[in-house]
Amino acid sequence: MEIYKIKELSFSYPQKDKEALANINLNVERGEFVTVCGRSGCGKTTLLRHLKTVLTPYGKRSGKIYFMGELLEKLEQRVQASQIGYVLQSPDNQIVTDKVWHELAFGLESLGMDNKTIRLRVAEMASFFGIHTWFHKNVTELSGGQKQLLNLASVMAMQPSVLILDEPTSQLDPIAAMDFIETVKKINRELGTTIIMTEHRTEEIIPVTDRLVVMEEGCITADGSPESVGKKLSKEKHPMFFVMTSPMQIYAGVQNKLPCPVSVKDGRKWLDLIAGETEVKKENSRAAYGKSSENTAIEMKDVWFKYRKDMPDVIKGLSLKAGKGQLYCIVGGNGSGKTTALSLISGICRPYRGKILIGGKNTAKMNPEELFYNNLGVLPQNPQALFVKKTVEQDLYEMLSGLKLEKQEKESRIREVVELTELNDLLAMHPYDLSGGEQQKAALAKVLLRKPRILLLDEPTKGLDGCFKEKLAELLKGLTRQGAAVIAVSHDIEFCARHADVCAMFFDGSIITENTAKEFFAGNSFYTTAANRMARHICKNAVTVEDVIELCRKSKCRSNI
The missing domain is CATH 3.40.50.300 (P-loop containing nucleotide triphosphate hydrolases)
Structure with missing residues (x-):
């Protein structure tokens, strides 16, 4: 069953001749994991904001959007609030209360649910997302990853049918981003929630995606499985091919007849068939490492810093030297x-201790x-x-x-x-x-x-x-x-x-x-x-896509498999 049906949707912002969305036709099935990607300004966020009327931008619009068979604009706001979950790019822009537990309960309170239901849902979400260990903390004490996880849990407490995420990992470190994506995958797999998200960090997203939608200048240029979209973009030598996963890019750079790997796991198996125990020669550094003192632009010497006297140190004995x-x-x-x-x-x-030198000056x-x-x-x-x-x-x-x-x-x-x-x-x-x-x-x-x-x-x-x-x-x-x-x-x-x-x-x-x-x-x-x-199981020095392609090309007898 279709959860979203978008028919000939076009949209332009006020005083803009160029359309931000141009004749978009897109169907999303219940339980699908759909990732929308494209260059900055191609219309990804504008499209997502049209999927919930309270977030729809102001401007000139034509076309129709159906949610579960009903016109979206005729759907009650209460139904939209509970059934369509939306997680913003910046974690701080969505948090509205002071405590973690209150943030989890806020959406349910706004829907007028009884206290017993609220307590049950909050407890369930806190356990599911592993929030119980910091349940009573102030939201100001949380890291960026914890804030984004809290946003996700707060939305999921309302048990939405669809979860829309707009670049949710853009401000997270690699480990926090992987944990967040794994949680989203778990929501899709175990709860059956439909996922629609935009993301520039596609390395971890594409392998768990059912469908990949590529946008360009307000239009959909590719729509299908990651493998089919990657093959299409590679054949057309489209610049968006460089957002595909590293295994897909490496595969395209090596002549072979094997199926295209999408994930790192599949990439290892493919690489075992293609490359032998060939070492990529170590490259010389792109710049001299360890600049001489006269060539130093910035130097930090044993720097210590805290924001207030009664707070712990944030910077502890930091020494750093960056050269011209x-x-x-x-x-x-x-x-x-x-x-x-x-x-x-x-x-x-x-700093309250240590020195910072720029061009040799304190x-x-x-x-x-x-x-x-x-x-x-x-x-x-x-x-x-x-x-x-x-x-x-x-x-x-x-x-x-x-x-x-x-x-x-x-x-x-x-x-x-x-x-x-x-x-x-x-x-x-x-x-x-x-x-x-x-x-x-x-x-x-x-x-x-x-x-x-x-x-x-x-x-x-x-x-x-x-x-x-x-x-x-x-x-x-x-x-x-x-x-x-x-x-x-x-x-x-x-x-x-x-x-x-x-x-x-x-x-x-x-x-x-x-x-x-x-x-x-x-x-x-x-x-x-x-x-x-x-x-790395073949060559630990192969760090970039180009390194691995070189590794495969140096293999003597297996590149034509």
Whole structure:
């Protein structure tokens, strides 16, 4: 039975000629797991928001949406609230109460359920999701992963027929993201709940997906099983093929007649048939590891920091050294202190012990203006923190307002950065009306306008599609080739492995290990790439998709299977 039937749905935002959705036809069966993917701004979130009338954006719309055979707009709000669950991208945007137990009960209270039913449902959800160990905590004490799990449990307490998730793992570390996806899979498999979700982090999602829907410029360009969609995109050499799983990309890069693997597990079996015990030769580091003191851009020496005197230390004896011309990536769990470290470097926070040196100068003796005009650029975790004007274009000009530049120079810089970040069609829009990925691009454009020599990036790939990630990587490499130092905090393991010069891992307020990207990710269990998990039993040094393809091509006799 169809749970959703979408017929010729078209939609355009106010004062926009181009349609955000164009003639969408889509049926979703009860109990299906459907993943919608596509480039930033392709209409994924707009489509999902049309599946619950209270979230439908304002604009011009045509077409019809049926939910369980009934027109969606004629369905009572109470029925929609209980039957259609929706989990937002940002965990903090959905939490409305102060305590975990109260958050679990809030939706049920709003539906007017009796106390006995509420207590039973809350207890059941707390046990199912493993929340009972932090049931009485304040929500402010929770990690990002716990908050998102709480959002999911709060929605599931109302026993919805369908669960809609809009990039729910974008702000989670790799382990928390895997746990969250496993929970969603469990909901679909054991409770029979229909899942519809959008996600840029497709490595873990695609293997558990029944159907993959690819969108481009408001249209559906592919719809089917992951295997069939992957085959279609590969044959067309479509840029969205690069969001397919690593085993699928590796398969496409090796001539063979075997069935295409989708998951890492299937990829290992396929690799055993294709590749022998061939070692991929270790590459030289993309940049010299361990910069000389005269080439050091940023240095932290035994830094300690806490937010209040009566609170525990967040940063504990942190020492770090990033060189000019280096892309230095930091990975680690939510709440380990990564963002705080960037705040210390940028001067937003001050350590109570230790030194932070930028260009050999102690930041304690520099005021924020001196840091800012010393070509220090910061991209915060929340891109909206940078937006202060009514349009993207005005925001870009605002960034240059303090510089003594001619009008032509300002226009030239803005044209250049707009082209780089693909903002040409978004200049007249309000920054808050952009999608998550588009906001990330606009914030990045603002930061790049001042041509920083030191760039601090907090989750730079959040909300970005795979195509733009490659463009971002080239942009950052261009900056490092010119001698800029880039420090990026990221949960995007694949991006760090492909493009970082040095990677470090944060744990409990300090860096516990750092190395060149290849050495860092080789052989790890969780903080490593899908390609490495697939191939490490044959070659632990194969970290990227390209490494494994090379491994297969070097095998002498089995590549024509």
